[in-house]
Amino acid sequence: MKRWARKLGMLVLLLVVWEAVARLGLWSPHLFPGPVKVARSLHALAADGRLGAAVLRSLGRLGRAYLISVGTGIPLGLAIARLSFFRDAVKPVVMGLQALPSICWLPLALLWFGLNDSAILFVVVMGSVLSIAIATEDGVNGIDPQLIRVAHTLGVRGPRFSFGVLIPAALPGIVTGLKLGWSFAWRALLAGELLFVSGGLGQLLTLGRELMDVPQVMAVMVAIIAIGIFVDRVFFQTVERRVRRRWGLLPSM
Amino acid sequence: MFRALLARWKSSLRLFEPAQVSSQRAQISVSALGHRYANKVVALKDVNLNIRAGEFVCLLGPSGCGKSTLLYALAGHVVPTGGTVSIEGKPIRGPGPDRLLMFQEAALFPWMTVLGNLKFALAARGVPRAEREPRAREFIRRVQLSGFEDTLPHELSGGMKMRASLARALAVDSSVLLMDEPFGSLDAQTRVHMQELLQSIWLRSSKTVVFVTHDVHEALMLSTRVVVMAPRPGRIVKDLEVHLAMPRSGEDPRLSEMARYLRRLMREAEGGARGALPPHRPRADSEAGLRH
Ligand SMILES: Nc1ncnc2c1ncn2[C@@H]1O[C@H](COP(=O)(O)OP(=O)(O)OP(=O)(O)O)[C@@H](O)[C@H]1O
Numbered sequence A: 001m002k003r004w005a006r007k008l009g010m011l012v013l014l015l016v017v018w019e020a021v022a023r024l025g026l027w028s029p030h031l032f033p034g035p036v037k038v039a040r041s042l043h044a045l046a047a048d049g050r051l052g053a054a055v056l057r058s059l060g061r062l063g064r065a066y067l068i069s070v071g072t073g074i075p076l077g078l079a080i081a082r083l084s085f086f087r088d089a090v091k092p093v094v095m096g097l098q099a100l101p102s103i104c105w106l107p108l109a110l111l112w113f114g115l116n117d118s119a120i121l122f123v124v125v126m127g128s129v130l131s132i133a134i135a136t137e138d139g140v141n142g143i144d145p146q147l148i149r150v151a152h153t154l155g156v157r158g159p160r161f162s163f164g165v166l167i168p169a170a171l172p173g174i175v176t177g178l179k180l181g182w183s184f185a186w187r188a189l190l191a192g193e194l195l196f197v198s199g200g201l202g203q204l205l206t207l208g209r210e211l212m213d214v215p216q217v218m219a220v221m222v223a224i225i226a227i228g229i230f231v232d233r234v235f236f237q238t239v240e241r242r243v244r245r246r247w248g249l250l251p252s253m
Numbered sequence B: 001m002f003r004a005l006l007a008r009w010k011s012s013l014r015l016f017e018p019a020q021v022s023s024q025r026a027q028i029s030v031s032a033l034g035h036r037y038a039n040k041v042v043a044l045k046d047v048n049l050n051i052r053a054g055e056f057v058c059l060l061g062p063s064g065c066g067k068s069t070l071l072y073a074l075a076g077h078v079v080p081t082g083g084t085v086s087i088e089g090k091p092i093r094g095p096g097p098d099r100l101l102m103f104q105e106a107a108l109f110p111w112m113t114v115l116g117n118l119k120f121a122l123a124a125r126g127v128p129r130a131e132r133e134p135r136a137r138e139f140i141r142r143v144q145l146s147g148f149e150d151t152l153p154h155e156l157s158g159g160m161k162m163r164a165s166l167a168r169a170l171a172v173d174s175s176v177l178l179m180d181e182p183f184g185s186l187d188a189q190t191r192v193h194m195q196e197l198l199q200s201i202w203l204r205s206s207k208t209v210v211f212v213t214h215d216v217h218e219a220l221m222l223s224t225r226v227v228v229m230a231p232r233p234g235r236i237v238k239d240l241e242v243h244l245a246m247p248r249s250g251e252d253p254r255l256s257e258m259a260r261y262l263r264r265l266m267r268e269a270e271g272g273a274r275g276a277l278p279p280h281r282p283r284a285d286s287e288a289g290l291r292h
């Protein structure tokens, strides 16, 4: 309760300072609108459905790309952790590509796929799949060797071993990787949408700039922050906490 | 001479008889087994042991004498650096469905409930789906964990975890059961219950059990054969059959005399190793210190 009060107090303080600075008139009100103006713009965007459409478009893309990332990243991480070929040959490649900021894939993606959704999906996938794979590998390498031995003495083999022991035992690490992968994907998506116009939140931002509509730019930024915080804090942190509690990794009450 | 014989006859130590099992009649056969860990510790040296089907063998010895290592070699979790280990005439090359190892720690899967752990083990051993749950519940009841079926391992006490682990090992029902100090962390009363449970299951089945323990009394209560080991290097110093009917009573005066004898053997085993290697001791200690 007290922590909530503090957070809320900080937020209110921030808004008040922002409004005060805006009213001081140091900069032109066109370039530095206060929170009230931004909120009004946000409301307008939401009311005429532009914001909703853009959010849906962006999240739809993100969802598809993220599913692809998870679907390839986790198996790739498992393979790197368990198969010597992948460890020796594929891991260095993954580590090398990981050093490349995902937006650097955009020129190549545009040449390969043309100016369409696939190009952005590609950039988002490349931005998140590697970190998911690396986190999965870390998770598997961190499994208590005793659990693997028990699985062997019980005769757990094949898919039952992968899905019944390996993945659950590595799950706390995998969930952390999924969270990391999501934030990378979110960043890559917006960078991609900003650079080439295609609907979505990125385009809404670009549009605001082209119309010199600073309140709109700020309103979209606020929306992006809100979505980011919501998914990260509300969704991933809850899942992470649940998993860690069930696995007995949290001090119990 | 006659008097010595008479004393021996009167003494309950006559119930101990040196075990002589030829490798032809053995179910599990260990010959010239040696193991050296990567850090150059010789955990086992020239160990020979033949175990018949249906025996209850206790491995007894001071800490660090290689009991766990020998058990892991039988389980196929440790590939020994020398000698052979075979079961039913076939060399052991890893864990197999004929054997089940119960570790010194409970080693339950932390994300599964107690019931889930048992059902998972039964599924892995190919028990039909419909039989898994009743069998799992039955063994949970036998280790006195009824009511904790849906509890997660980290919500159990150490002794309860160990009992859940025992239930899992017994439910799986493999023909050879390899147990590494399974009752070490239990309180005295639960311990007796678990010993009785294990014994009754062993008496009814034709399982072979190899059971590691520090506890001389436990060994005498349960085993048909006691193998005493000594450390540095890990080896067998005595291999005795126990000719005493089951079930045994803990208050039996003959047991206390036999226990005294085994304790003396264990002390000698420990002391002997110390006496034999005086110049090595400080070095070994400093090495151990570096490792930590
Ligand atoms: N994984 C390992 N790596 C290196 N040395 C080991 C390893 N495991 C055991 N050892 C060494 O091998 C020797 C025998 O160990 P082992 O665990 O078999 O003893 P133990 O008889 O089971 O002892 P305890 O009764 O304390 O469990 C010890 O000196 C120990 O230091």
Ligand SMILES: [Mg+2]
Residues within 6 Å of the ligand: B067, B068, B069, B104, B180
């Ligand atoms: Mg041990």
